[in-house]
Amino acid sequence: MALIVQKYGGTSVGNPERIKNVARRVAEYRRRGDKVVVVVSAMSGVTDGLIKMAKEIMPLPSEREMDMLLATGEQTTIALTAIALHSLGVPAVSMTGAQAGIITDGVHTKAKIRNITPKKVHGFLDGGNVVIVAGFQGETPEGQITTLGRGGSDLTAIALAAALKADLCQIYTDVDGVYTADPRIVPTARKLPEVSYDEMLELASLGAKVMQSRSVEFAKKFGVVFEVRSSLNDNPGTIVKEETKNMEDVVIRGVALDKNQAKVTLVAVPDKPGVASRIFKALAEANINVDMIVQNISHGTGTPSTDLSFTVEKADLLKAEKVIASLKAEVGFSQSIATDKIGKLSIVGVGMRSHSGVAAKMFETLAREKVNIDMISTSEIKISVVIDLAKGEQAMRAVHTAFIG
Amino acid sequence: MALIVQKYGGTSVGNPERIKNVARRVAEYRRRGDKVVVVVSAMSGVTDGLIKMAKEIMPLPSEREMDMLLATGEQTTIALTAIALHSLGVPAVSMTGAQAGIITDGVHTKAKIRNITPKKVHGFLDGGNVVIVAGFQGETPEGQITTLGRGGSDLTAIALAAALKADLCQIYTDVDGVYTADPRIVPTARKLPEVSYDEMLELASLGAKVMQSRSVEFAKKFGVVFEVRSSLNDNPGTIVKEETKNMEDVVIRGVALDKNQAKVTLVAVPDKPGVASRIFKALAEANINVDMIVQNISHGTGTPSTDLSFTVEKADLLKAEKVIASLKAEVGFSQSIATDKIGKLSIVGVGMRSHSGVAAKMFETLAREKVNIDMISTSEIKISVVIDLAKGEQAMRAVHTAFIG
Numbered sequence: 001m002a003l004i005v006q007k008y009g010g011t012s013v014g015n016p017e018r019i020k021n022v023a024r025r026v027a028e029y030r031r032r033g034d035k036v037v038v039v040v041s042a043m044s045g046v047t048d049g050l051i052k053m054a055k056e057i058m059p060l061p062s063e064r065e066m067d068m069l070l071a072t073g074e075q076t077t078i079a080l081t082a083i084a085l086h087s088l089g090v091p092a093v094s095m096t097g098a099q100a101g102i103i104t105d106g107v108h109t110k111a112k113i114r115n116i117t118p119k120k121v122h123g124f125l126d127g128g129n130v131v132i133v134a135g136f137q138g139e140t141p142e143g144q145i146t147t148l149g150r151g152g153s154d155l156t157a158i159a160l161a162a163a164l165k166a167d168l169c170q171i172y173t174d175v176d177g178v179y180t181a182d183p184r185i186v187p188t189a190r191k192l193p194e195v196s197y198d199e200m201l202e203l204a205s206l207g208a209k210v211m212q213s214r215s216v217e218f219a220k221k222f223g224v225v226f227e228v229r230s231s232l233n234d235n236p237g238t239i240v241k242e243e244t245k246n247m248e249d250v251v252i253r254g255v256a257l258d259k260n261q262a263k264v265t266l267v268a269v270p271d272k273p274g275v276a277s278r279i280f281k282a283l284a285e286a287n288i289n290v291d292m293i294v295q296n297i298s299h300g301t302g303t304p305s306t307d308l309s310f311t312v313e314k315a316d317l318l319k320a321e322k323v324i325a326s327l328k329a330e331v332g333f334s335q336s337i338a339t340d341k342i343g344k345l346s347i348v349g350v351g352m353r354s355h356s357g358v359a360a361k362m363f364e365t366l367a368r369e370k371v372n373i374d375m376i377s378t379s380e381i382k383i384s385v386v387i388d389l390a391k392g393e394q395a396m397r398a399v400h401t402a403f404i405g
Numbered sequence: 406m407a408l409i410v411q412k413y414g415g416t417s418v419g420n421p422e423r424i425k426n427v428a429r430r431v432a433e434y435r436r437r438g439d440k441v442v443v444v445v446s447a448m449s450g451v452t453d454g455l456i457k458m459a460k461e462i463m464p465l466p467s468e469r470e471m472d473m474l475l476a477t478g479e480q481t482t483i484a485l486t487a488i489a490l491h492s493l494g495v496p497a498v499s500m501t502g503a504q505a506g507i508i509t510d511g512v513h514t515k516a517k518i519r520n521i522t523p524k525k526v527h528g529f530l531d532g533g534n535v536v537i538v539a540g541f542q543g544e545t546p547e548g549q550i551t552t553l554g555r556g557g558s559d560l561t562a563i564a565l566a567a568a569l570k571a572d573l574c575q576i577y578t579d580v581d582g583v584y585t586a587d588p589r590i591v592p593t594a595r596k597l598p599e600v601s602y603d604e605m606l607e608l609a610s611l612g613a614k615v616m617q618s619r620s621v622e623f624a625k626k627f628g629v630v631f632e633v634r635s636s637l638n639d640n641p642g643t644i645v646k647e648e649t650k651n652m653e654d655v656v657i658r659g660v661a662l663d664k665n666q667a668k669v670t671l672v673a674v675p676d677k678p679g680v681a682s683r684i685f686k687a688l689a690e691a692n693i694n695v696d697m698i699v700q701n702i703s704h705g706t707g708t709p710s711t712d713l714s715f716t717v718e719k720a721d722l723l724k725a726e727k728v729i730a731s732l733k734a735e736v737g738f739s740q741s742i743a744t745d746k747i748g749k750l751s752i753v754g755v756g757m758r759s760h761s762g763v764a765a766k767m768f769e770t771l772a773r774e775k776v777n778i779d780m781i782s783t784s785e786i787k788i789s790v791v792i793d794l795a796k797g798e799q800a801m802r803a804v805h806t807a808f809i810g
Contacts, residue, residue: 016458016461016462019462020462025654025661049482051576053421053485054484054485054488056421057421057424057425057485057488057489057493058489058492059486061491062487062491063486063487065484065485065487065499066484066500068480068483068484068487068499068501069484069488071480072477072481072484075473075474075476075477075480076455076477078473079470079471079474079477080458080459080462080466080470080471080474080475082470082744083459083462083463083466083467083470083474084462084463086463086466086467088471089462092471094468094473096473096550112520143504143525145501197583241527274732282587316630341515381499
């Protein structure tokens with residue numbers, strides 16, 4: 001008899017019929033003798049509808065009141081899910097985040113979980129019930145309702161699994177698991193049976209978004225093993241867990257292509273202390289998230305100067321160009337060149353640590369495909385290159401074939 | 406500076422535009438320097454939509470889960486109302502029933518308020534906020550969400566007014582107040598400036614439904630003076646309060662016609678102990694609410710027998726006929742006659758106690774109109790007669806003219 005936490009997202013509980021499907025799956029686990037805690041999101045579309053009404057009244061509504069408002073979405077789903085389980089003859093009890101003992105800080109709309117006291121959850125489980133917990137929400141020690149922000153329901157599930165010392169945490173979604181690459185681009189991509197937290201984090205941050213990074217980080221911190229799998233079939237998904245010795249046998253776990261980046265290059269930036277800090281402080285103050293930064297050694301005969309390139313999200317490019325233009329006189333670079341016709345291609349794998357020649361093999365593969373490399377950035381378990389967007393998918397397939405097959 | 410509790414029903418908060426109107430009214434009271442607590446219902450249609458979804462999943466959903474589900478309706482409205490007040494520059498804070506300290510018993514879907522600890526409400530009021538409380542809901546001492554059943558938001562408002570020792574409680578609705586009769590039937594009907602709890606209770610139970618009886622009873626028990634008024638204009642409404650000496654100067658406060666009754670007559674029922682009990686116990690077991698019961702003295706030469714008549718709601722008539730038919734052999738009446746072509750005409754007034762000849766004047770008026778009286782029932786402050794439905798409105802106008810003008 002295992003204790004399982006299952007999380008179902010907004011699409012999986014999008015209407016009464018789908019909620020019944022979720023209930024059928026939960027009922028099956030329970031019939032095997034497992035204790036089941038179910039975490040659900042708001043039905044798809046509900047949260048957006050609530051936000052729309054609030055903005056109709058006031059464009060920038062109070063965050064405390066938005067939490068009060070949005071928390072109703074998950075509360076609706078938990079009640080309907082409990083009813084669906086009852087209709088199958090399964091005892092079930094719904095609980096709001098607050099009732100389940102999820103205590104957060106007071107940062108409305110993006111609260112952090114401080115601790116979980118799942119005494120009542122245990123009580124209902126011991127009474128033979130499936131317990132349905134509202135995802136995405138909690139309350140402050142003072143009893144104010146809070147929400148956890150994007151990916152909040154995944155976080156609820158993983159945090160509950162940790163607090164309950166669950167044997168298994170399953171994140172049900174509309175994909176089958178984590179793939180070696182996006183199967184729509186790479187036909188030979190295959191589902192990974194397992195992946196380490198760090199690899200999952202790199203893949204998530206590289207545009208292969210199955211889950212928000214914060215949930216994976218939380219799982220890593222508390223050692224919660226979880227499975228990402230589909231709510232549409234019974235196929236096993238991908239197990240995400242701490243790195244094991246044999247994981248290193250696989251050099252590259254996955255290949256990701258992020259088409260959502262843009263690049264800015266400052267040409268002939270004076271190479272003196274404080275220049276980079278001035279530029280990136282200004283970008284940060286404008287709330288622009290900078291991803292890759294590449295600066296090469298300086299050259300030139302008079303005042304030494306260097307070229308500085310960085311990438312930002314496409315949506316931020318215009319704003320970034322304005323910030324850079326405003327710095328031109330002060331910083332004294334000769335010109336800035338911006339383009340959003342780039343793709344960021346990355347390979348990820350913990351095996352990289354113990355295998356040499358990975359970067360060389362990647363660059364060689366790209367050279368064979370006549371793909372020029374604009375920027376390179378590496379971490380311990382990842383190599384990213386910025387290339388021409390038009391050649392992105394071709395390059396991705398070639399790299400996938402070279403490393404994975 | 407007064408402390409005012411205002412309650413707005415589902416129609417008054419039916420969409421974002423109407424919620425803004427409510428906010429404007431609240432803001433005006435606050436600008437005068439009043440402290441305001443606002444109780445709101447779910448937006449009209451929302452509760453029905455939730456019930457529909459639940460029944461799609463299961464025809465008879467669990468009452469605990471229905472409370473969890475339906476409580477989201479009011480929670481949505483409080484957040485939107487607070488946001489609407491913010492948009493007018495008025496500090497406002499929303500609170501669920503549980504947060505406002507409304508503790509109930511554990512009878513889901515029709516919980517009774519046990520006590521209110523409005524410490525947090527006072528805190529927010531003292532901080533200069535308008536406090537918006539979700540009507541219709543509370544929680545058990547164990548932290549389970551409950552709802553109060555029909556008319557629950559009125560009850561929340563009146564109970565809060567009592568707990569907060571409010572100076573005034575205003576129930577905003579879509580009628581202007583309590584009238585001497587339904588103005589759609591009696592053109593000369595006029596709005597009552599005031600009415601006693603008992604008169605209001607009789608009028609409510611007689612089909613002149615502005616509020617559910619339980620809220621009026623609660624107000625009476627705790628001496629909460631409240632005003633019923635319209636959310637569509639600024640006209641003063643009707644004050645409902647404890648009976649005062651001068652109220653007795655008015656003999657009849659109002660005339661009501663209930664067209665929703667049906668009558669069953671059992672002819673020649675053996676007049677022996679236990680017969681009436683057998684009949685009404687069977688009806689009660691079938692969940693049929695019996696209103697008037699009339700039994701006259703027995704007659705006949707052999708076994709004494711009597712005629713027994715009672716009224717039920719029209720919707721229950723078929724069920725009542727079945728129950729009666731099943732008792733025929735056992736009880737031994739000669740036949741049963743049922744009709745739903747009746748109207749129950751009532752006059753209500755505390756002045757009846759100190760004025761004689763009221764019944765005589767009513768019967769005389771009806772006789773002049775050639776209206777035959779089928780059944781008569783009286784209480785200390787009310788006289789009801791059952792008459793032919795076709796003559797109901799004519800009789801109502803005649804009685805109104807005779808007593809009120």
